[in-house]
């Protein structure tokens with residue numbers, strides 16, 4: 001059975017420590033996919049929320065120093081409950097964010113890290129040209145992703161013109177082409193959340209990350225065509241396409 005179909009059947013709850021810029025799109029992406037989103041900023045409800053969740057997604061896009069214990073506590077509880085933890089290390093190349101993420105990953109086990117080439121390069125002690133949240137170099141090889149996977153013991157999803165998904169041994173690729181992804185803020189955040197939904201119902205983080213990334217890339221291609229490559233309606237069309245793909249997966253069992 002496909003992981004997407006399992007999501008329809010189980011409708012897993014995905015708990016998000018989201019950034020404040022794109023959380024509505026992140027919640028919609030999870031919901032339209034057939035899973036159930038929940039966002040929180042209250043450390044005193046983490047245990048009860050994680051007890052009903054199937055995955056935890058950490059997004060460090062709009063963190064502050066007071067939140068580090070909150071992020072660590074959430075991930076430690078998810079680790080204890082054997083629930084997958086997905087990290088989206090937005091602009092981790094910047095010094096304060098690097099310090100926050102370094103302290104976080106020293107304390108907890110991350111199952112999957114999803115970032116652009118510049119963000120993944122940081123986990124490999126390397127540098128790829130970047131500007132804030134964006135990677136500027138699109139021709140990136142597998143070396144950083146492989147090294148990052150081996151050093152963090154997490155599955156790495158390095159996104160870009162070509163997406164590289166690896167556990168440090170096996171390397172999988174997604175070669176879809178949707179240039180509107182880059183200009184639309186939040187596409188990486190939505191993909192990280194969708195990866196959380198897939199990982200929540202799969203025994204293989206590598207397979208879950210690959211299938212989620214492939215689905216997202218395909219939806220992006222269809223959406224780009226539908227909006228004549230104009231960015232203004234891309235995200236809503238992308239979300240509609242994800243919904244249609246999720247609904248279509250149900251027809252495979254009828």
Ligand SMILES: Nc1ncnc2c1ncn2[C@@H]1O[C@H](COP(=O)(O)OP(=O)(O)O)[C@@H](O)[C@H]1O
Nearest residue numbers: 116133159160161163177178179181182187188
């Ligand atoms: N140059 C590109 N051409 C086509 N798709 C891209 C390109 N860059 C990124 N993407 C796609 O955009 C989505 C978000 O990835 P990315 O932009 O790398 O993340 P972030 O938004 O966190 O920087 C992924 O599905 C990725 O495949």
Ligand SMILES: Cc1ncsc1CCOP(=O)(O)O
Nearest residue numbers: 019021061185186187188189
């Ligand atoms: C603009 C911005 N600033 C802090 S988080 C954020 C959104 C990043 O979204 P994505 O990495 O998916 O483009």
Ligand SMILES: [Mg+2]
Nearest residue numbers: 090133188189
């Ligand atoms: Mg990002």
